[in-house]
Amino acid sequence: MEKRRIFFDIDREETWLNQMADQGYRLCGKSWWVYEFEKNESDGTYRYYVDRQSILKERENRAFCEFLGGMGIRLVTSQWGWHYFETPRENGFGALYTDGTSRIRCYFRMITFYVLLGIFCIGIINGSSGPYLFNLSIPLICNSVILLASAVMIFRYGKRILWIKGQQKLKEI
Amino acid sequence: MRDHEKGGALTEVTFFILLSLYTPRHGYGILQFVEEETRGRVILGAGTLYGALEALVKKGWISLFQMEKNKKLYVITETGKEAANNELARLHTVFETGKSIISREDLTDGET
Numbered sequence: 001m002e003k004r005r006i007f008f009d010i011d012r013e014e015t016w017l018n019q020m021a022d023q024g025y026r027l028c029g030k031s032w033w034v035y036e037f038e039k040n041e042s043d044g045t046y047r048y049y050v051d052r053q054s055i056l057k058e059r060e061n062r063a064f065c066e067f068l069g070g071m072g073i074r075l076v077t078s079q080w081g082w083h084y085f086e087t088p089r090e091n092g093f094g095a096l097y098t099d100g101t102s103r104i105r106c107y108f109r110m111i112t113f114y115v116l117l118g119i120f121c122i123g124i125i126n127g128s129s130g131p132y133l134f135n136l137s138i139p140l141i142c143n144s145v146i147l148l149a150s151a152v153m154i155f156r157y158g159k160r161i162l163w164i165k166g167q168q169k170l171k172e173i
Numbered sequence: 174m175r176d177h178e179k180g181g182a183l184t185e186v187t188f189f190i191l192l193s194l195y196t197p198r199h200g201y202g203i204l205q206f207v208e209e210e211t212r213g214r215v216i217l218g219a220g221t222l223y224g225a226l227e228a229l230v231k232k233g234w235i236s237l238f239q240m241e242k243n244k245k246l247y248v249i250t251e252t253g254k255e256a257a258n259n260e261l262a263r264l265h266t267v268f269e270t271g272k273s274i275i276s277r278e279d280l281t282d283g284e285t
Contacts, residue, residue: 051220067223070244071200093204098218099186099225 001025001037008153010050010082010110017048017084027084030077047089049073049096052109055081081113100164107157114150114157121147183260185215190225190235191257194249197238200226203247229253 003020007013017027017035022044025037040046053061065075065083073087087093097103121143131138183191186207193206203226204217217225226247229235234253238246249257 096220
């Protein structure tokens with residue numbers, strides 16, 4: 001089965017994949033915005049993690065995936081730095097990151113991505129013209145929407161980072 | 174995983190990882206050890222554990238023991254044992270101070 005979705009929020013994407021797993025759908029691949037699932041015999045056998053790694057650090061990423069693989073957390077697929085991991089629920093793993101510092105690092109990688117995407121969109125908007133739909137430039141509209149979404153996500157991730165930092169401060173007194 | 178800068182205190186997670194590696198263990202073994210020894214109070218994420226192990230190897234407190242299939246086994250080093258001993262001594266002082274004050278309070282409460 002194929003599902004088409006676009007997620008800007010990495011946490012919501014993870015929640016959605018786990019909800020799909022609850023219904024017995026197992027992720028087997030992703031390309032662009034198409035998620036491929038196969039029906040599993042029993043519901044909720046697997047747990048999913050979505051993580052973002054820097055695409056420039058190929059060697060570190062591989063070491064990280066190998067480490068997780070050794071623990072029974074398998075890399076299903078990866079796309080532009082997004083990594084999708086799967087593990088049987090019976091392993092009893094909770095979240096991938098249980099400390100604030102690594103979660104902040106993951107959110108920072110997301111912010112970096114949206115900043116770059118935003119800059120890219122501004123570039124397109126500046127040079128945009130056709131094709132047109134009802135006299136409106138399609139690139140102009142599409143890129144404005146993406147730009148707005150990027151800005152919202154940068155703000156949201158920023159808010160989450162500040163919240164985690166606040167929690168850490170309480171612990172450090 | 175942040176160790177207190179001034180007091181040299183270790184975080185609980187660091188301390189438990191060091192304790193778990195007195196016998197060589199791989200990632201999953203460490204997670205199980207920490208969960209069992211803290212009776213499920215401290216549960217570590219796999220990604221967090223990876224970062225912690227990397228940091229501890231860099232510090233020289235633990236080292237790679239051997240490869241078993243595709244799993245890395247880690248073990249504590251002499252420097253790591255020293256750090257664990259220091260932490261135990263610090264915890265002992267904290268415990269003694271706390272106990273002496275709190276039990277004194279209990280006594281005065283009992284008298285009145």
